[in-house]
Amino acid sequence: MLFSHLSLALNAGEALQVAGHNGIGKSSLLRIIAGLAPAFAGSVSVEGTVGLLDELPALDPALPLGRALAFWRALDGLAEGGQAGDELDRLGLASLLDVPVRYLSTGQKKRAALARLLGQKARVWLLDEPLNGLDGHAVELAETITAQHCAAGGIAVIASHQTFRLPAMRMLPLSDFAVREQAA
Amino acid sequence: MNGRVFALLRRDLARLLLGGRGGGAMLPVLFFLSVAMLYPFAVGPDAPLLARTGGGVIWVAALLAAILPLDRLVEPDIELGMFDQWALRGISEEMVIAVRVIAHWLSFGPPLMLAALPAAALLGLDGKTLRVVEIGLLAGTPGLAALGVTVAALTAGLRGGAALSGLLVIPMAVPVLIFGAGSLGTGGASGLALTAAASLVLIAIAPFAGGAAVRAARG
Numbered sequence: 001m002l003f004s005h006l007s008l009a010l011n012a013g014e015a016l017q018v019a020g021h022n023g024i025g026k027s028s029l030l031r032i033i034a035g036l037a038p039a040f041a042g043s044v045s046v047e048g049t050v051g052l053l054d055e056l057p058a059l060d061p062a063l064p065l066g067r068a069l070a071f072w073r074a075l076d077g078l079a080e081g082g083q084a085g086d087e088l089d090r091l092g093l094a095s096l097l098d099v100p101v102r103y104l105s106t107g108q109k110k111r112a113a114l115a116r117l118l119g120q121k122a123r124v125w126l127l128d129e130p131l132n133g134l135d136g137h138a139v140e141l142a143e144t145i146t147a148q149h150c151a152a153g154g155i156a157v158i159a160s161h162q163t164f165r166l167p168a169m170r171m172l173p174l175s176d177f178a179v180r181e182q183a184a
Numbered sequence: 185m186n187g188r189v190f191a192l193l194r195r196d197l198a199r200l201l202l203g204g205r206g207g208g209a210m211l212p213v214l215f216f217l218s219v220a221m222l223y224p225f226a227v228g229p230d231a232p233l234l235a236r237t238g239g240g241v242i243w244v245a246a247l248l249a250a251i252l253p254l255d256r257l258v259e260p261d262i263e264l265g266m267f268d269q270w271a272l273r274g275i276s277e278e279m280v281i282a283v284r285v286i287a288h289w290l291s292f293g294p295p296l297m298l299a300a301l302p303a304a305a306l307l308g309l310d311g312k313t314l315r316v317v318e319i320g321l322l323a324g325t326p327g328l329a330a331l332g333v334t335v336a337a338l339t340a341g342l343r344g345g346a347a348l349s350g351l352l353v354i355p356m357a358v359p360v361l362i363f364g365a366g367s368l369g370t371g372g373a374s375g376l377a378l379t380a381a382a383s384l385v386l387i388a389i390a391p392f393a394g395g396a397a398v399r400a401a402r403g
Contacts, residue, residue: 036268036402050272056265060199074191075273120273 001040002028003177015146015156015166020174026159027054029174030126033157048123048155053130057109058116059101065112066097072116091115091141106133114142125149125156131164188275189283196287200253209295212249216296219245220303231308238307239317239368245303246296246321247357250328254353255346257288257336258398267398277395281333285390289329297321316368316376323376324364327383330390331356337394341401360386 002025010016018026031037033044034052059068088094091111096104104112110133117125125146131139143165146156150166158164202208223241224234258281261267270280297318304314335352339345359382367375 034268034272036271052268052272054265054268056263056268058265058269060195060264062199071191071195072269075188075270075275077187116269122272 001179003174004041004179006042006174006177008172010155010157012153012155013150015150015158015169016172017164017166017169018157018159018172018174019161020178021161024174024178026174027128030054030128030157030159033124034126046124049120050124050126051117051120051122052126052128053113053117054126054128055132057101057113059109059112061100061102063101064098065093065101065104068101069097069112069115069119073119076120087118088115092138107135107138110134111138111141114145118145123154125154127156127158127160129160129162130158131160131162189279192275192280192283193287196284197290200256200287200291209291212252212292213295213299215252216245216249216299217303219248220306224306235308235310235313238304238309239313240365241307242300242303242309242317243320243324243361243365246300246325247328247354247361249296250292250325250332250357251350251353253288253292254332254336254339254349257284257333258394259336259340259345262340262398262401267402277398278391281337281394281398282391284394285326285330285333285387288333289326293321293325293329296325313368319376320364320367320379323380324360324383327360327379327386328353328357330383330386331360334386334390334394334397337397337401340398 006029008016018029020026028037030052032039033046034050035044035046036052058072059065060071063071088097091114093108093111093115096108096112101109101112110130114130127146130142130146134142146158146164147166150156156166158166158169200208203210220242223238227233227237261280267277267280271277300314300317300321304317309317331353332349335349335356339349339352342348360379363375363378363382367373367379369375
């Protein structure tokens with residue numbers, strides 16, 4: 001058991017940062033919200049589609065980046081080349097489309113995962129340590145993209161121990177809800 | 185929905201049939217042919233003996249060849265987080281597994297049936313036996329594919345999963361093998377029908393057992 005008595009509601013356009021030290025259950029909370037892990041007790045209801053960005057890029061390592069992203073574009077119902085080229089440009093990926101995913105650096109993979117998330121057009125974004133491996137410029141970019149997502153009526157839940165600068169973001173210190181280990 | 189199935193199938197086929205670094209369909213076929221080539225060396229050039237036992241050897245070789253790609257079937261996608269992303273898009277594990285059974289079969293079933301032709305020549309099988317072998321493989325390999333994907337899903341994430349999945353597939357493939365290779369002795373349609381029946385049972389179970397296994401592995 002990681003946390004209990006946790007209750008939160010987010011409306012369109014709102015963002016929330018889940019904070020807390022390592023191992024406190026930030027990722028688990030996100031996976032519970034996404035419906036990928038069951039909650040021991042309680043319920044989650046989400047309106048609209050959910051997009052998840054975590055440490056797994058979900059891009060075929062052997063494929064060139066362009067084709068790995070094209071697979072998700074096809075699943076997300078975007079036409080071939082439906083992802084705006086300037087979106088990839090903005091993420092600094094336009095020149096990397098022919099490079100196999102396994103040769104990309106950590107930060108480049110993270111930016112590629114962001115492109116996958118943008119293509120999904122999900123309403124609720126669950127970002128698990130979105131800034132890991134990103135350089136200063138890319139951090140700003142990720143913050144801007146998330147801010148634009150919220151401004152367009154989207155919801156963002158960010159699990160991070162780093163500072164994530166967003167206008168009017170709520171904070172959820174998960175340690176307030178942590179279940180203390182019972183002394184045996 | 186059809187577009188999604190098509191996209192999944194296209195990706196699976198690119199990985200399993202064409203293969204890239206994993207070798208694709210070539211590896212099981214070469215393995216199969218090398219077994220068929222080794223067998224006459226091992227038992228000697230006794231033509232009647234080879235012709236009598238050759239069909240069974242082809243079946244054993246086919247079963248072992250089907251085991252080769254097991255570790256590439258499910259585990260990499262769990263590790264990459266593909267199943268998480270599919271679940272978020274409303275693509276069920278069952279559907280992914282069902283598509284994968286098709287792709288896995290296409291990547292080793294028809295190639296093995298083609299490779300059975302030179303193998304039959306190496307073993308000196310006559311035309312009638314070869315026909316029963318080919319029909320038997322057509323009936324039996326889909327079941328082996330379903331079994332392979334199910335076991336690959338069950339052992340995904342386990343230490344030594346690849347070796348374990350091979351060990352698990354072999355006893356569960358015994359019904360397909362008995363009926364498939366058994367139809368060679370009787371030459372009858374009943375053995376082939378039972379092979380197909382065993383195959384169908386495995387195919388019917390695979391998406392549900394495999395899907396549940398993937399969800400359990402995800403935790």
